[in-house]
Amino acid sequence: MFSLLQVLSLILAIATTSLASPGLLIRGSPTAIMNEARGLTNAERFQRGLPPLAPRALYNPTRVRRDSLPSSSPTIVAKIAVSYKDTGAAVGYMRGASVNTESFATIFSFRNPPSASDLVELNDYSSGQHYVFAAYTDGYYVGPGSDDSLMLSTSPLSTPAGSPQEPDYTKGPTQYSESTVWSIDPSTGVVEAYWVNQDGSRDQVYFLASTTQIGVSTSTLLAFTGDVAAYKAQYSSSSRTYNEVTLTVTFS
Structure with missing residues (x-):
């Protein structure tokens, strides 16, 4: 016959063994359910009343590298x-005036500038035409306080630096256009x-x-304005967003 002390010792041993057993601890616990659910498909998770898996990041955007222009080349392509x-x-x-993948990018050419102020x-490298800023009205104002924007067009029209619009017949x-409008920093390629x-x-x-x-589709176009805040305030909508961007010459 067991003494009271022996019975108590036996109960304590059984309790200790149960708590130390991984199988007994995991069975039915929230931790076990979460560990098991990690291997389930979304359909299986929904059947069990679990939330869907977190989406995986499929694209990690990289920063655009900035390179200096080759000083020995009179013309850059x-x-x-x-x-x-x-x-x-x-x-x-x-x-052109849209944003696409590298394989569909326009090939540009321009005179290698000695400085960004030039x-x-x-x-357009293939046609030789100039990428000009244009508007349908003469005396078109672009600058602070205006939500107007410019068209980007190709044309044989050539206008000197510092001159206002000229008619493009x-x-x-x-259209009333200007062609010598681009500043390209030779040390960084920033446009x-x-x-x-x-x-x-x-x-x-x-x-x-x-x-x-x-x-489910998106399209991205470039807009050209003299006042970012005014333009965004006028034209932003629930289906259209605007973000200021940097243009950089690249040789990749």
């Missing part, structure tokens, strides 16, 4: 990369642009990536 100004993350490549014409209807107003004032043109969401 390159693509232009588009990146978000605030983060430096890549958006894509210029294809404005140049940006040309190759277009129908007639800027400037518009000369009718009164002779020169204002910087800022670049925006305009992303439109239609169902």
